[in-house]
Amino acid sequence: MALLQRRKPSRFSRGYRDKPLLDFLGGDLWLWGLPIALILLAGGLIASTQRQAGLAEWSNHWTTGLAGLVAAWLLTRVDLQRLRSLLVPLYLINLAGLVAVRFIGTTALGAQRWIAVGPFQLQPSEFAKLAVILLLGGVLARFPVERPRDLLRPFAVIIVPWGLVFLQPDLGTSLVFGALLLVMLFWSGMPLAWIVLLISAIPAAILGGLHQAGMGDGYLIALLAWLLAMMVAALKTLPWPRLGALLVLTGQLSAAAVTPWLWQYGLKDYQRDRLVLFLDPAKDPLGGGYHLLQSTIGIGSGGLFGTGLLRGHLTKLQFIPEQHTDFIFSALGEELGLLGCGLVLLAFGFWSWRLLAVADQARSxxxxxVVVGILAMVMFQVLVNVSMTIGLGPVTGIPLPFLSYGRSALITNCLALGMVASVQRHARLEARRRL
Known part of the structure; x- marks a missing residue:
């Protein structure tokens, strides 16, 4: 039985017949146009953040974007089906890159994440996302999760790169691996209740940690209610209900009990500071809370229409350090206002809808x-980055796709675009042949 239920792909041939431009691009105009527009907009925002410093990273962003788009177009000519024999070698090459970071990587901002290649700094964890998506797609397509023990294969794919990235330390990227795994499991047909049970230890750990930190008995009551709900879910959905409920309860209680140890020894000092200051950045307005406070002030000062591109006062005077990377959304909010932020988020939402349409019409x-994994990768980064810059989430090193400055991240996103366009192009070609 087919893993995924998809409509007939005849719409591809009916919608794109005799359209030379679309044949040349390998995908529809929206699929290409929105990322290109975001890359162009990013150049202006990056230029605004660095006018006083006289840097030209905005032009580097455009140059990298152009190279990435050319690579994406070339990738549309590659049939992903024919790459299936190369999935494991590609995965192992990326693992080797992550291991190499531990020994020859360069350190910046308290983390060892980059490898110097001539004048460039490559971040292997960015490219590893695509390698993991490809191998996970191959594994789940061949071995769908029909029993709990079937989870061993996808977990085996994700655990090593996740661990290597977490040790860099790069908490943000490690969260991306977890998000794309959950979404791909759901798309492959795994019951939603099982996915909830998989992540049930996280809320239990948070609630237990807050209670043990003396934040009030309300968190203990919430923890008990959560444990009860998850036990009921296990009893009703797992093939071995009593044993499953016992294992779920044990796992969640263990997570709640071990949280203080993880807080003390599992996180770096700056990671703990970020989580604490997320709750109240005013505790250290000139230190750890500075980024969050200045970011929210900048976005708020933009109002509805913004100050205008290259005219943001906080942006121009560089009140927010490294604003051109992870905090580029604050520059967008100040200079283009709520309207500009809304349009960018709408563009991401519409692009996601296009990716869902491509995934629905894929040949296999x-x-x-693979397309759904790319969708999860991009939209999780958008969600976390935007939440961070508006003060609804802790500071993490997650860039905003196509907008944040960073060569490795931009090339990765462009390659992801090329993979999606390849799926769309080859589905359309096959539909034509059937006419």
Whole structure:
């Protein structure tokens, strides 16, 4: 039985017949146009953040974007189905890159994440996202999760790169691996209740940690209610209900009990500071809370229409350090206002809808899973980055796709675009042949 239920792909041939431009691009105009528009907009925002410093990283962003788009276009000519024999070698090459970071990587901002290649700094964890998506897609397409023990294969794919990235330390990127795994499991047909049970230890750990930190008995009551709900879910959905409920309860209680140890020894000092200051950045307005406070002030000062591109006062005077990377959304909010932020988020939302359409029309389960994995990767980063810059989430090192400055991240996103366009192009070509 087919893993995924998809409509007939005849719409591809009917909608794109005899359109030379679309044949040349390998995908529809929206699929290409929105990322290109975001890359162009990013150049202006990056230029605004660095006018006083006289840097030209905005032009580097455009140059990298152009190279990435050319690579994406070339990738549309590659049939992903024919790459399936190369999935494991690609995965192992990326693992080697993550291991190499531990020994020859360069350190910046308290983390060892980059490898110097001539004048460039490459971040292997960015490219590892695509390698993991490809291999996960291949594994889930061939071995769908029909029993709890079937989870061993996808977990085996994700655990090593996740651990290597977490040790860099790069908490943000490690969260991306977890998000794309959950979304791909759901798309492959795994019951939603099982996915909730998989992540149930996280809320238990948070609630237990807050209670042990003396934040009030309300968190203990919430923890008990959560444990009860998860036990009921286990009893009703798992094939071995009593044992499953016992294992779920044990796992959640263990997570709640071990949280203080993880807080003390599992996180770096700056990671703990970020989580604490997220709750109240005013505790250290000139230190750890400075980024969050200045970011929210900048976005708020933009109002509805913004101050105008290259005219943001906080942006121009560089009140926010490294604003051109992870905090580029604050520059967008100050200079283009709420309207500009809304349009950018709408663009991401519409682009996600296009990716869902491509995944729905893909020729195979493998290609559909790859597209959904890319969708999860991009939109999780958008969600976390925007939440961070408006003060609804802790500071993490997650860039805003296509907008944040960073060569490795931009090239990765462009390659992801090329993979999606390849799936769309080859689905359309196959539909034509069937006419």
């Amino acid at each position: 389960d493998f290609e559909s899973l």
